[in-house]
Amino acid sequence: MKAHIAVLAGDGIGPEVTAQAVCCLQVIARQHGHDFQFEAAPVGGIAIDTTGVPLPKPTLDLVQRCDALLFGAIGTPKYADPNLKVRPEQGILQLRQALGLYANLRPVICYPSVADASPLKAELLVGVDILVIRELTGGIYFGEKTRTPTSASDLCTYTVPEVERIVRLGATLARTRRGKLTSVDKANVLETSRLWRAVTQQIMRDEFPDVTVEHMYIDAAAMHLLRRPADFDVIITENMFGDILTDEASMLPGSLGLCPSASLGASTLGMYEPIHGSAPDIAGLGIANPYATILSAAMLLRHSLGLETEARALEAAVVKALDDGVRTADLKPRGAAATTQEAGAAVVARL
Ligand code: IPM
Numbered sequence: 001m002k003a004h005i006a007v008l009a010g011d012g013i014g015p016e017v018t019a020q021a022v023c024c025l026q027v028i029a030r031q032h033g034h035d036f037q038f039e040a041a042p043v044g045g046i047a048i049d050t051t052g053v054p055l056p057k058p059t060l061d062l063v064q065r066c067d068a069l070l071f072g073a074i075g076t077p078k079y080a081d082p083n084l085k086v087r088p089e090q091g092i093l094q095l096r097q098a099l100g101l102y103a104n105l106r107p108v109i110c111y112p113s114v115a116d117a118s119p120l121k122a123e124l125l126v127g128v129d130i131l132v133i134r135e136l137t138g139g140i141y142f143g144e145k146t147r148t149p150t151s152a153s154d155l156c157t158y159t160v161p162e163v164e165r166i167v168r169l170g171a172t173l174a175r176t177r178r179g180k181l182t183s184v185d186k187a188n189v190l191e192t193s194r195l196w197r198a199v200t201q202q203i204m205r206d207e208f209p210d211v212t213v214e215h216m217y218i219d220a221a222a223m224h225l226l227r228r229p230a231d232f233d234v235i236i237t238e239n240m241f242g243d244i245l246t247d248e249a250s251m252l253p254g255s256l257g258l259c260p261s262a263s264l265g266a267s268t269l270g271m272y273e274p275i276h277g278s279a280p281d282i283a284g285l286g287i288a289n290p291y292a293t294i295l296s297a298a299m300l301l302r303h304s305l306g307l308e309t310e311a312r313a314l315e316a317a318v319v320k321a322l323d324d325g326v327r328t329a330d331l332k333p334r335g336a337a338a339t340t341q342e343a344g345a346a347v348v349a350r351l
Pocket residue numbers: 089092093243
């Protein structure tokens with residue numbers, strides 16, 4: 001097949017890790033007879049430097065013409081002050097909104113060969129394979145914000161359709177996995193959570209009687225995620241809870257560098273990015289872990305291009321590289337670690 005892929009590498013380690021993912025996609029294309037065209041554009045701090053805004057119009061236009069978006073990371077120390085009017089993060093939020101990417105899939109898988117890299121006890125990590133689905137275009141992130149000299153407010157709103165589409169996606173995916181859905185909310189305190197829970201209960205009862213559903217408060221979920229992570233299958237939750245819970249969950253595999261993501265909407269145009277940030281402290285050193293971005297590229301093959309076989313081949317090649325001990329510094333605090341380029345090449349060699 002022919003596919004046009006936008007590459008928005010962004011700031012910090014973004015260009016280094018996306019370069020390795022592009023190499024892998026090129027090899028996949030060659031092996032399976034596809035024609036992938038890659039086109040780069042600026043986003044984030046680098047875009048502010050050159051155009052004054054974090055998401056320049058030509059960048060958004062390019063993405064809208066493409067079949068999928070491979071994204072690196074954004075943020076630089078130069079724009080770290082949260083009081084700045086123009087900030088790199090706005091680029092990512094504007095992309096999510098402009099493309100209608102309402103569902104953020106964040107798989108959290110513990111690979112046995114790197115269990116020692118996790119701060120958690122290895123016995124807790126056996127069989128951990130969680131898919132967190134974070135609502136991505138609603139809630140407190142996108143509600144009205146106000147500020148006076150003595151107060152501030154962020155409005156959190158959810159509508160029934162916004163919740164319904166997440167529940168349906170979560171339950172549909174749970175059916176293809178272990179058949180269990182955990183809906184995380186704060187229904188004992190928040191009205192938006194009471195709506196979330198009511199909608200979830202109704203959809204699950206009416207449309208997915210074969211999927212087991214449980215409801216959990218966010219505070220309890222944060223605890224159970226560390227105490228018994230293997231009990232979770234698919235988790236659905238609202239925007240900010242999902243943001244926090246997935247950074248916590250990333251410690252199960254042992255590194256943010258192993259956690260990919262897909263942001264999906266109503267069409268097949270999706271955005272694929274590692275959940276880690278731009279890591280300015282190691283940018284340019286060539287030591288960043290490219291596996292999360294490569295695994296994100298596998299999700300791109302699966303969700304935007306419908307290439308399941310190719311997606312699995314790429315995921316299997318990453319697992320093989322890990323099994324063979326090819327570890328970047330985040331997974332190997334002592335001794336000689338693989339460089340970003342070596343880790344990418346190791347995946348290519350195993351394809
Ligand atoms: C993420 C990030 C973003 C978020 C930031 C950069 C706006 O933390 O993708 O998880 O909070 O959604």
